[in-house]
Amino acid sequence: MDIALPELPFPLSPFGPDGDWTYADGVLTGRAGPRQDRFVPPTGEELDPASDAPRLLGAPDGDFQLIARVTVGFTGAFDAGVLYVHVGERAWAKLCLEYSPDVPTVCTVVTRGHSDDANSFAVDGRSVWLRVTRTGRAFAFHASLDGERWTFVRFFTLGEEKETGAALVGFMAQAPVGEGCVVTYDHLTFRPGAPADLRDGS
DSSP states (O other), X not given: OOBOOTTOXXXXXXXXSOOOOEEETTEEEEEEOTTBOOOOOTTSOOOOTTOOOOEEEEOOOSSEEEEEXXXXXXXXXXXXXXXXXXXXXXXXXXXXXXXXXXXXXXXXXXXXXXXXXXXXXXXXXXXXXXXXXXXXXXXXXXXXXXXXXXXEEEEEEOOOHHHHOOOEEEEEEEBSSSSOEEEEEEEEEEEESOOSOTTSOO
């Protein structure tokens, strides 16, 4: 069943296992079950077809910024709350607040056939602001401690949409090795267009 959030100009549809997604009073909540994740090892191993994680995604038009403060109820290593971009089964990216493996950390994964994995900076606490931007054929990831000053994390492309399909963007929860976790997203904001400068903190 699609979910319409008042902050977003497009509906969201669930993908993957049941995330028990709920929305109330400006807060979106999702739940990852035991050992749920999306990651294609760069070592060349194939992704287990049963390996997936709850996602709630929609298809905005044009350039945009999707912003949320993400809070994770960490219980196991690599538990994470995620802003997620998807253009194909092997073309997607994650901007995460992740327990990596025992310190909350802003992490990114970009998958083009296989996944990479990169840590950005540690966070003191269970919450951080995350932002996904689309500008033309490219995407940018930023993170912030206060929702005002943004740290540039990553700039990348997942390929041309005519080759991969329209981009979906939204939310994901994961618990790759643990028994599950709860993720909340608040201060949800959608802005048409991209920042004028991706690297000046705005």
